[in-house]
Amino acid sequence: xxxxxISPARVTLDPQTGxxxxxxVTESVKTLRQLAGYFRDEAARAAMDPETVLYRVQSYEPxxxxxxxxxxxxxxFLMPGRVGDxxxxxxxxxxxxxxxPEMEVTVSGEGVLVLMDxxxxxRAEIMRPGSVHAVPPRTAHxxxxxxxxxxxxxxxxPSETGHDYGEIVARGFSGRVxxxxxxxxxxxxxxx
Amino acid sequence: xxxxxISPARVTLDPQTGxxxxxxVTESVKTLRQLAGYFRDEAARAAMDPETVLYRVQSYEPxxxxxxxxxxxxxxFLMPGRVGDxxxxxxxxxxxxxxxPEMEVTVSGEGVLVLMDxxxxxRAEIMRPGSVHAVPPRTAHxxxxxxxxxxxxxxxxPSETGHDYGEIVARGFSGRVxxxxxxxxxxxxxxx
Numbered sequence: 556x557x558x559x560x561i562s563p564a565r566v567t568l569d570p571q572t573g574x575x576x577x578x579x580v581t582e583s584v585k586t587l588r589q590l591a592g593y594f595r596d597e598a599a600r601a602a603m604d605p606e607t608v609l610y611r612v613q614s615y616e617p618x619x620x621x622x623x624x625x626x627x628x629x630x631x632f633l634m635p636g637r638v639g640d641x642x643x644x645x646x647x648x649x650x651x652x653x654x655x656p657e658m659e660v661t662v663s664g665e666g667v668l669v670l671m672d673x674x675x676x677x678r679a680e681i682m683r684p685g686s687v688h689a690v691p692p693r694t695a696h697x698x699x700x701x702x703x704x705x706x707x708x709x710x711x712x713p714s715e716t717g718h719d720y721g722e723i724v725a726r727g728f729s730g731r732v733x734x735x736x737x738x739x740x741x742x743x744x745x746x747x
Numbered sequence: 748x749x750x751x752x753i754s755p756a757r758v759t760l761d762p763q764t765g766x767x768x769x770x771x772v773t774e775s776v777k778t779l780r781q782l783a784g785y786f787r788d789e790a791a792r793a794a795m796d797p798e799t800v801l802y803r804v805q806s807y808e809p810x811x812x813x814x815x816x817x818x819x820x821x822x823x824f825l826m827p828g829r830v831g832d833x834x835x836x837x838x839x840x841x842x843x844x845x846x847x848p849e850m851e852v853t854v855s856g857e858g859v860l861v862l863m864d865x866x867x868x869x870r871a872e873i874m875r876p877g878s879v880h881a882v883p884p885r886t887a888h889x890x891x892x893x894x895x896x897x898x899x900x901x902x903x904x905p906s907e908t909g910h911d912y913g914e915i916v917a918r919g920f921s922g923r924v925x926x927x928x929x930x931x932x933x934x935x936x937x938x939x
């Protein structure tokens with residue numbers, strides 16, 4: 556009887572930095588140019604360098620998007636900054652498979668997780684190192700960086716979930732994370 | 748127009764230690780007594796202090812087990828040690844919802860993740876700090892601590908998944924992690 560091989564892990568997630576490395580890890584970048592139309596003050600955005608990196612995402616998806624069979628993870632590195640009085644943020648999305656949930660775990664930095672249900676009711680949770688956040692089904696989610704360093708967090712979701720950005724492109728969120736009197740606040744946003 | 752509240756997170760996961768804290772976090776303990784029948788050398792197990800703690804698990808399940816709607820997480824603290832030449836290990840299980848996957852992320856220590864498919868084919872992956880492991884559907888999984896300090900890892904799975912321990916109680920795994928010539932090996936285990 557022979558002892559079998561024990562294989563090395565193909566992917567690593569650095570608990571200090573959130574960096575994902577290994578076979579099958581992909582990376583994408585979003586710049587201010589790619590978020591045209593997302594911020595409240597579009598004129599302020601257009602006046603900034605369009606190549607400014609807003610965030611980078613490293614993803615490990617053991618199954619392709621939309622296909623069952625894995626839990627995926629991704630680390631987002633969201634830069635600090637503002638467009639007018641609105642904090643740098645991710646685009647935000649619903650899930651294509653609307654009944655699918657997600658979990659966020661903050662690695663470093665300070666942020667706000669904005670959650671909007673199907674009735675466009677918006678609420679928000681503070682993200683700090685180690686904070687854990689349950690994103691329920693049928694809930695759009697976006698993250699804003701309210702600190703002075705990069706906000707780093709890891710997302711976990713089922714591979715069949717998929718993303719739906721259309722509703723947010725068309726109607727946005729019903730609340731925005733803005734600096735009001737020097738402090739971050741979730742401010743209701745009337746529809747245009 | 749008034750600014751809305753931004754709520755604190757209710758749960759935290761310490762990235763250094765893996766400790767989960769907050770509202771809704773539960774904890775369970777498994778002792779050597781509770782793993783009667785799991786180890787190859789039952790006489791060696793029975794000769795040890797039955798109250799020896801093998802592992803502790805801290806869980807955050809935003810939805811009850813078996814109910815859709817959340818990604819759950821749990822940190823396992825698996826002690827170092829052996830029963831005969833077999834390393835301390837978790838019981839191991841299939842998923843009740845057999846098509847559901849899982850992901851493991853190692854925080855600290857050194858271990859082996861044992862994976863057994865429906866045909867009872869067993870393979871294993873080394874767990875080291877930061878290693879990420881995809882557990883496919885229909886795959887029993889068990890973890891062994893091959894190091895000298897506690898092995899700490901975080902598991903992520905969909906809340907509807909559930910556990911199925913019956914098959915493992917009845918038939919065990921087809922391979923065991925044993926110390927052979929001073930080194931850990933995945934050794935095929937013939938069925939009784």
